[in-house]
Amino acid sequence: MKLTFLGGxxxxxxxxxxLEVDYKKIMIDCGLFQGLKExxxxxxxxxxxxxxxxxxLILTHAHLDHSGYLPVLVRDGFKGNIFCTKATKDLTSIILLDSGKIQEEDARRANEHExxxxxxxxxxxxxxxxxIAINHLKTIDFEQWYPLDENIKFKFSNSGHILGSAFVTLNVNGKILVFSGDIGRKNPILLPQYSYLDYADYLxxxxxxxxxxxxxxSxxxxxxxxxxxxxxxxGILIIPSFSVERAxxxxxxxxMLKADKLLPNIPIYLDSPMGVNATEVYFKHRKDHKLSEEDINRMLTTVHLVSEIAESKAIVNDNNPKIVIAGSGMITGGxxxxxxxxxxSDKKNSVLIVGFQAEGTRGRSLLAGDTEIKFFGEYHQIKADIxxxxxxxxxxxxxxxxxxxxHFKKPPLLTFINHGEQHQSQAFKTKLKTTLNWNCTVAKPNNEYYLD
Structure with missing residues (x-):
């Protein structure tokens, strides 16, 4: 067996x-690079x-950094199934269509304004x-082993990160490989806690x-x-938000704040077609989250969902106080x-950052205290509170x-640490070695790792 990390x-x-296993090649996740130009x-x-x-291809969850390259992979020749959970299929479909639309709009705007x-x-x-890529998605239930051939099978377990997100456990000729994807919080706001796994030869x-x-x-x-x-x-409070989970x-x-009569009497908008669609997916998959019927009804009466561009433009041009939740979460587009x-550029307004901001994103620039950011081909002075x-x-x-x-009953033979900026991964490697005395390494891009 051989592992190669092409990203993350x-x-x-x-x-x-x-993952290459003799005659088989399996890809786990297929994400888009974001952030730094390089x-x-x-x-x-x-x-x-x-x-x-x-x-x-096995997909851990729907986020763009894990699924956003799928249309390129399929366009360039991938013919197989893309396995995922049911909620992941629904969310991935929304995310990929939105991403394709943004790709087209960005190219058109760049050409118009040169x-x-x-x-x-x-x-x-x-x-x-x-x-076309969405047509390759095939759903598998949680905790059900699915055979890829007579020697390879896999299953999904809840990872508590977003709706439908999963750990992947692969059984390859009796060897157990676990891929965490992204791991959620111990007590997520909307989702059940991540599942515990008890064994892996390689993690x-x-x-x-x-x-x-x-x-x-709080x-x-x-x-x-x-x-x-x-x-x-x-002023107006702008909340750049990831359309899936965070919104x-x-x-x-x-x-909840409105129910407790703590909010000022101002309108609240979710201005994100993808966010609106993702919210509807959450309400569809009732068994995969903790929301009650009462919670859902309260949410629907609190926030006005905006999809149409004409309504969005009207809200943009309305200077009255309001709260607007809008994509994208790292301010890379949308x-x-x-x-x-x-x-x-108006100091009476505020921007509230509510998620991780990767290097090279406009969101990271705002947090770094930059005095201006560039978009639509122009620089914009930052005077609003951040x-x-x-x-x-x-x-x-x-x-x-x-x-x-x-909760693993024994240490894996080798643990690969990935999906982190360099100092974060190295710090976690040190913590893992000193705390649990595990054999671990920080994954390097395009390195080939041979497994016994």
């Missing part, structure tokens, strides 16, 4: 792992392996490419927050504080840019990662 090694984006350029490079040579060095600018993939574990412990604070109180601060300035968590918390275009809720995370922190790992 030394970085938190572009997750792609290839990473985004990798999306345009050919893989070391021909897509047509990959037999199967701010790309490429003549003409082209999308990485199109909506039609995304539709691949994420390390997004491998070097820190999340703050133990997220609801912090959210109310920043809403109140902005309302007293008679639904925010809506839930806002609905409708949030139209709000920032109008609002970020706030952040650190405890708003869908990723396990160091203590939660250790909690999950300590």
């Amino acid at each position: 090694a030394g970085t938190v984006t572009g997750s792609k792992i290839v 990473l985004r350029l990798k999306n345009w490079e050919s893989l070391f392996i021909k897509p047509s040579d990959i037999d199967f 701010y790309s060095r490429h003549k003409p600018a082209k999308p990485l993939y199109t909506v039609n490419d995304a539709k 691949v574990v994420e390390s997004t927050y491998g070097n820190r412990v999340h703050e133990s604070i 997220i609801q109180d912090e959210l109310l504080h920043y809403i109140t601060v902005t309302y007293l300035k008679k 639904q968590e925010i809506i839930y918390l806002l609905s 409708r949030v840019l139209h709000y920032l275009d109008k609002l970020i 706030f952040k809720i650190n405890a708003f995370s869908g990723h396990a922190d160091q203590s939660e990662l250790l909690d999950w790992l300590t």
